[in-house]
Amino acid sequence: MNDPIIEVHDLTKTYHKKTVKDEAGFWARWLPMARQTETLTAVDHISFTIARGEIFGLLGPNGAGKTTTIKMLCTLLEPTTGTATVAGYDVVRQAAQVRQNLGAVMTGERSIYWKLTGRENLAYFAALYHLPPAVARQRVNAVLEQLDLTKRADELVERYSSGMKQRVAIGKALLAKPPVLLLDEPTIGLDPQSARNLRELILEFKREGHTILLTTHYMEEADQLCDRIGIVDQGRIIALDTPTALKATINRLDVLQVEVENFEPSWRGDLTALPTVETLTTEQLGHDGVWSLALHTGDSRNLLPQLIQTIGARQGRIRHLQVKQPTLEDVFIALTGKQLRE
Amino acid sequence: MGSDLIIQRSLRSELRVLWVMAHKEWLIFRRYPAWVMGYIIWPLIFPLGAIFTARALSGPDARALPAFAALAGTDNYVGFIVIGLTVYAWINITLWEVGFHLRNEQMRGTLESNWLCPTWRFSLLLGPSLTKLATSLCFLSLAIAEYHLFFGVPMLAGNPTLFLLVLLLVIPSIYGIGIAFGSLVIRFQEAHTMVFLVRGIFMVFTGASYPLAVLPDWMQTVATWLPLTYAIQSIRAISLQGAGLSEIAADLRMLAFFALFMPVLGYLLFRFTERQARRTGTLGHY
Secondary structure (H helix, E strand, O other): OOOEEEEEEEEEEEEEEEEEOOOOOOOHHHOHHHEEEEEEEEEEEEEEEEEOOOEEEEEOOOOOOHHHHHHHHOOOOOOOEEEEEEOOEEOOOOHHHHHHOEEEEOOHHHHOOOOOEHHHHHHHHHHHOOOOHHHHHHHHHHHHHHOOOHHHOOOEHHHOOHHHHHHHHHHHHHOOOOOEEEEEOOOOOOOHHHHHHHHHHHHHHHHOOOEEEEEEOOHHHHHHHOOEEEEEEOOEEEEEEOHHHHHHHOOOOEEEEEEEEOOOHHHHHHHHOOOOEEEEEEEEEOOOOEEEEEEEEOOHHHHHHHHHHHHHHOOOEEEEEEEEOOOHHHHHHHHHOOOOOO | OOOOOOOOOOHHHHHHHHHHHHHHHHHHHHOOOHHHHHHHHHHHHOOHHHHHHHHHHOOHHHOOHHHHHHHHOOOOHHHHHHHHHHHHHHHHHHHHHHHHHHHHHHHHOOHHHHHOOOOOOOHHHHHHHHHHHHHHHHHHHHHHHHHHHHHOOOOOOOOHHHHHHHHHHHHHHHHHHHHHHHHHHHHHOOOHHHHHHHHHHHHHHOOOOOOHHHOOHHHHHHHOOOHHHHHHHHHHHHHHHOOOHHHHHHHHHHHHHHHHHHHHHHHHHHHHHHHHHHHHOOOOOO
16 A cells, blocks of 8 residues: 555544523523533544545435545544644644645635636636746646647536536646545436546546545545545544455445335334345335335345235235345445435 | 555745635636626616615705815715715725625535645635635725716825825735634624625714714714724825825824724634634535
8 A cells, every 4th residue: 555645643623612501591591501502523533544546435314424525634624632633744833834734625616706707716816825826827728728728728617517516626626736636425416427427537537647635425526536445423433444345344234125015114123123134225206105115134035925914914015125235325224324425 | 556645735835725716716707797787787876775865855956065064074075975985885896795705614514625735724715705806806996897887986086105005005904804704603693794894883983974064973983993084084085185194194093093903803813713614614614
């Protein structure tokens, strides 16, 4: 493994929020004694390292702490405790040097000026990255070319598609040729084709030698792009390994995917209690009483007849059934008991 | 790898950043052409209410005018009102634009992407302020021309060098206040209330449309702590009474004091709120 370029040790971010006590009356709520401090731990003692040239993914549901982690690494947010270094520079004490060594894409299409052209946006940020003017011009043209934006470079960004705006946002991160790229949910909001094109670009960045930390809640994206993945839930990394190794940890479990008509949520307890069922997730499909069930089990052969009998006894009707290979989402479900989308 | 750093940070490149930020603000400003109409029409409309009120209160044959002249030092009530409200409007625009700049960047979503760049953070306020200063001076120039043409008020009738000196001294104060606002907005994510509050204070306490002598003593004391008071007072003296350097020296000294003190206060507040924003994560909130 190459030497680490990002090192995170016991990183924590805690927020303190003043709220009103539940028992406070309408008038009393304005008094100091009616206030209490709530503590929210967004990132809870996480540690990881990222090797030079690696694509590392933080995969988890919304609110897991992925964006908070990235914000601390790119110096937008101060950690509460713990340390982190990027290219050898501490994110708190050497913030300016950290910013010189990374390009970050945080809010995608909203992070650029819509009343400027694509070229004007890149020229602006090239200056903010202290690129000498001649170098800036050359880099702007090169980035426009790489991101297939040259033809419309001199149109206002407000007329671009979402995919083009996202590419301009990524382009500004590439201008100074930073060794590290931080991409926060880079394909969110994009149509499938644009998202696919962007993933190809990310792989191209890796081939160029960039180290990439990306956050996503799309497990297919993490599976396709990442050399290693940290699965994040409630501020903690609950698993960290290559996609193959992560899926292998639950290889012993089959996933029975069942579509049931007339399903009632009250059946969950009985189904979970069936022998060898590790976890059960349910999702309603449409409004016609059809639900999709995913049961993680170590013994699908013996579970199947019991499952059919249990559902049939409750007047349910199985209209589709398959045994699946585990995905990263199944890994997440096995670890947390809930879906990535919850 | 293909990631050899090509950044060359220097004083020259930091100055280039200021220029680029100013240029960016100009490009965005000129792509909203409605501003131009506002800058042309607003100076004409703004003082009319006060002028007609004064005309009504001056009574038949303007018989109350000597009483006004005794308090104001001039019977040219149109000029008195126009000058006061023009300076007030100019400062109002400046406060609004500077005070809201960071908030606008925050709401656009571009504040974080600027913050991520390895550049002096204060440039984010200082650079765009250059454009806002230029556009506000355009407003002032248009207003001066319109008042001369339509109201017969020659704001540059007196010593134009002194007029410019007053402007040069009041600009740092106003930008200092604006920068303080802009910083607080990052912390509290609400700018309108604060700007309205300060606008109201300036309107009432600085004698923008009436002589300070009509205010109660305690309000006159408050007025002595506002830089705008001295700016309006001295420009009126220059334009309406032909005052020279010695007559406005005391006002200039106070403006110089505020010119030193306010920008420092603004910068310190900016550093404080920037640190707070990094602790609380409010940079990206809108």
